[in-house]
Amino acid sequence: MLVPRFMLKKVAALLALMVVWSSSAPMVESAIGVNWGSLSFHRLKPSTVVDLLKDNKIQKVKLFDADPDSLRALKGSGIQVMVGIPNEMLTLLSSSAAASDLWVRQNISSYMGKGGVDIRYIAVGNEPFLTSYSGQFESYVLPAMQNLQQSLTKVNLAGYVKLVVPCNADAYESSLPSQGAFRPDLMQIMTPLVSFLNSNGSPFVVNIYPFLSLYENSDFPQDYAFFEGTTHAITDGANVYSNAFDGNLDTLVAALSKLGYPQMPIVIGEIGWPTDGAIGADLSAAKVFNQGLINHVLSNKGTPLRPGSPPMDIYLFSLLDEGAKSTLPGNFERHWGIFSFDGQAKYALNLGLGNRLLKNARNVEYLPSRWCVANPSRDLSDVANHMKLACSYADCTTLNYGGSCNGIGMKGNISYAFNSYYQTQMQNSQSCDFDGLGMVTFLDPSVGDCRFVVGVTDTSAASQPYRNWFIVWFLILLGVWVLFMI
Ligand SMILES: *[C@@H]1O[C@H](CO)[C@@H](O)[C@H](O)[C@H]1NC(C)=O
Ligand SMILES: *[C@@H]1O[C@H](CO)[C@@H](O)[C@H](O)[C@H]1NC(C)=O
Secondary structure (H helix, E strand, C coil): CCCCHHHHHHHHHHHHHHHHHHHHCCCCCCEEEEEECCCCCCCCCHHHHHHHHHHCCCCEEEECCCCHHHHHHHCCCCCEEEEEECHHHHHHHHHCHHHHHHHHHHHCHHHCCCCCCEEEEEEECCCCCCHHHCCCCHHHHHHHHHHHHHHHHHCCCCCCCEEECCEEHHHEECCCHHHCEECHHHHHHHHHHHHHHHHCCCCEEEECCHHHHHHHCCCCCHHHHCCCCCCCCEEECCEEECCHHHHHHHHHHHHHHHCCCCCCCEEEEEECCCCCCECCECHHHHHHHHHHHHHHHHCCCEECCEECCCCCEEEECCCECCCCCCCCCCHHHHCCCCECCCCCECCCCCCCCCCCCCCCCCCCCECCCCEEEECCCCCCCCCHHHHHHHHHHCCCHHHCCCCCCCCCHHHHHHHHHHHHHHHHCCCCHHHHCHHHCEEEECCCCCECCECCCCCECCCHHHHHHHHHHHHHHHHHHHHHHHHHHC
């Protein structure tokens, strides 16, 4: 196509303007990423999740394992990935160099290279120093890292892929941030670990949960968990802390300084707010917390001990709700997503990545619009065992005190439990029987904020034969119809 000369000039001027404009835009120092966990009854296809990340301009994702389906879907996406090693694998990797070599070859190097997955970090264990593990993983962490580092060197990835250890915030403690120190029982481990991180140019990764502080401690001041200002500021010498996040972060900075690494870069491996399953876990609190956090971090204000230098990366917990997670920490555990399990945004959130709002997942393949409910014409007095069984398998956490479905009445409870189970069974008709107490309905039984879900058609592998059968049946019916028409 011919472009007139004067037009070319205009284009050139426009280009010049764009260059000037983009280079004068403020440099964003922190990057916002997300955790992508997969403990769900209704897993979205990995390719759908990767599209969701791309549509929301999310450039960094943290996984909890090296799931081949997720990694394959991330190929060529340009998204930077943190791959995880479950705590249970640390014993093996710490004791066998061969196992470590194999792990790196199978789960890291085979995916990398041109058009592959851009793996930047390996998380060695997940919160392995948590007090509730009573030390069972502690001694394996550093030896596993040493083996893995050698394995990475063998495949020429040691400079590019960095080993990190996502730590729970209970690895350090103090009443005042400036007095921060690692737990005395961890000193023997933390001293060489932090030195190892430093010599490999790795950041310290920590998970920070003001929600849990609030949930576990009724004296914790509500407004100190958020970023909107507080009437309970903490004064620490010349420094004043107005939010738990800064206070927690500086406690870590002080602990690292005590070991001789005051400048060690910090990454927040997990941070977020749940939307259901407990008092204080709701949509508006989650929105206020996450938006406050993102704005705070992107303002580049930093903390009193690190003015002007916020954490280098922040991974929100979490991308999606995971309905199959353990409820041991609390019913809220299945509701951390900024998106529901099916990739629908729960509230308005500006991630600071270019879109002003979250974009929903596209092309989600739902099961048919039908639900399983309690049969109104039956005597339901003998339903307790059915409900118990349904809820022990499926997710009923929203029914409890503080949940979005608490208060839908006894029949509502039963229907909710039946439906949750029915959907996890991919709407198999037998799974709505419950000795004749259940029935399938085509009317959405959702009430107010209480959503009765419809499942999604599992992973690509599971949905493929289903779709093929659908096509076969369609062709047969079409054939019959054509025969009739002739
Ligand atoms: C690779 O990672 C997967 C998922 O975490 C794990 O099941 C598998 O055992 C790993 N491969 C090796 C060789 O350890
Ligand atoms: C519904 O179930 C929840 C959770 O078990 C319970 O707290 C609530 O009291 C139940 N409602 C009725 C009316 O039984």
